[in-house]
Amino acid sequence: MNKMIMAISATSLMVSAVVHAEVYVGGKVGKSWLDDSCRPTDVCDDDSSAVGAFLGYQAWEHVALEAGYDHLGKFSGAGMNDDHVNAMTIAPKFDLPLYNNLNLYAKVGGAYVDYGPKNDWSYLAAAGLELNANDNVAVRLEYQTLTDINNDIVRAEGNMATLGITYRFGRSASTPVVASQPRPAAVEPVVEEPAVVEEAPAPEPAPAEPVIKTVKKSLSSESSFALNSAKLSKQGIADLQDVVELMSRHSQATAVVTGYTDSTGSKEYNQSLSLKRAQAVADQLVSQGIDADRISVRGLGESHPVASNDTKEGRAKNRRVEVEVPTFTYQVVIKE
Incomplete structure (x- = not known):
């Protein structure tokens, strides 16, 4: 329970900062599977369908911070019998512009995983492509893996391949500019005004x-x-x-x-x-x-x-x- 509280607190800290940066939300659906979740004597079902949701804010032009909730589906394997696997995630997201509105991105962070009857901390890694359809909406194609999921019997990996959509709330004119990037002073025009x-x-x-x-x-x-x-x-x-x-x-x-x-x-x-x-x-x-x-x-x-x-x-x-x-x-x- 203490681990769960820590994960929720980390997410709350991110939410409290949304007034200082551009905020976005999104959802995703796709295919999920487990690796190394079974022993030779186990009856295994390690494929399922996955859904997820995420919340982020753009801290810098090419760096964001994302928190999410993923439901990887139901699985059977070592220590599991048609049990749910869920994860709360948090990670920085790094963007690399490729062409026009297409970006390559990567995420490296952590997750708190409900692995059937067990809970465990895990590492998160993800990579994907993001296409900006317009100023507010983007489409994602992403692969994500959760490593080192330990239930005292096996150490498994949870994988997701998903298609997602993101909605970015537009920056208003009153949004403050980041302090480390002051607005350059505009050159004042020098005009000799005649009487018309x-x-x-x-x-x-x-x-x-x-x-x-x-x-x-x-x-x-x-x-x-x-x-x-x-x-x-x-x-x-x-x-x-x-x-x-x-x-x-x-x-x-x-x-x-x-x-x-x-x-x-x-x-x-x-x-x-x-x-x-x-x-x-x-x-x-x-x-x-x-x-x-x-x-x-x-x-x-x-x-x-x-x-x-x-x-x-x-x-x-x-x-x-x-x-x-x-x-x-x-x-x-x-x-x-």
Whole structure:
């Protein structure tokens, strides 16, 4: 019983942290089987069907913590006679991006197993593929093994091959950014604001055409986009308003939108993600009334880092989208 309380407490600690990270839940179904659960004299039935559920939170971009409950089914073997095998699990999950929305992942942790009439601590290992269907839903194909299940007669292994689905709760605009990854300060635009309309008692000579300086805006992926996604957050939309206002006032202004990533993952994946995030920014400008012909979009992946990719803080600075409004001239209108 004390072991069970410890397992439940560990799960509760994870649940208490959900306000600090992106949370997801999921379920899975599939095939299960036992290895080394029988002796030559035993009558064995070591195949069954399995179901499971899990809860996790994304602590970092490629690392999550998961707790789960698995029902491996009913089995017969040494010390067991049509008995249930259940497990409570907890393990970190490590993601490796492969291509676009496809990730390879691995888990290594522990489990508390009800093995028929016996309870025992076990080791957990799992590997799988996860495909992000959209910003919230992902599909998993996973193999999991529970080793060293001891019932004082045999040491068995419990195996599961499952198909699962995950629902990820979207990050709200009020979700705090992780303290170790501060949002880089955006470069403030330097704009010489002319008076668009001036009252004058008498006509005056037309002034020389003013020139507006190049304006640059940098959007941090931590605050401007959902995790592992090209969807703009509410904060990212708000950060673009000064660019929208500038281009709305001056119809001759154009913009170049460039996406960048850190060096984590393959070059192909980084190139695709940087282009998708840049396109999401351009689409937001168009939705605010800016003509698409005035916007150029490009993704440069992990090239042109602004900080070292050897540190977590440096990688956070490199994951960005930059919006540049090049220098242009505009006409001051003088009203008589």
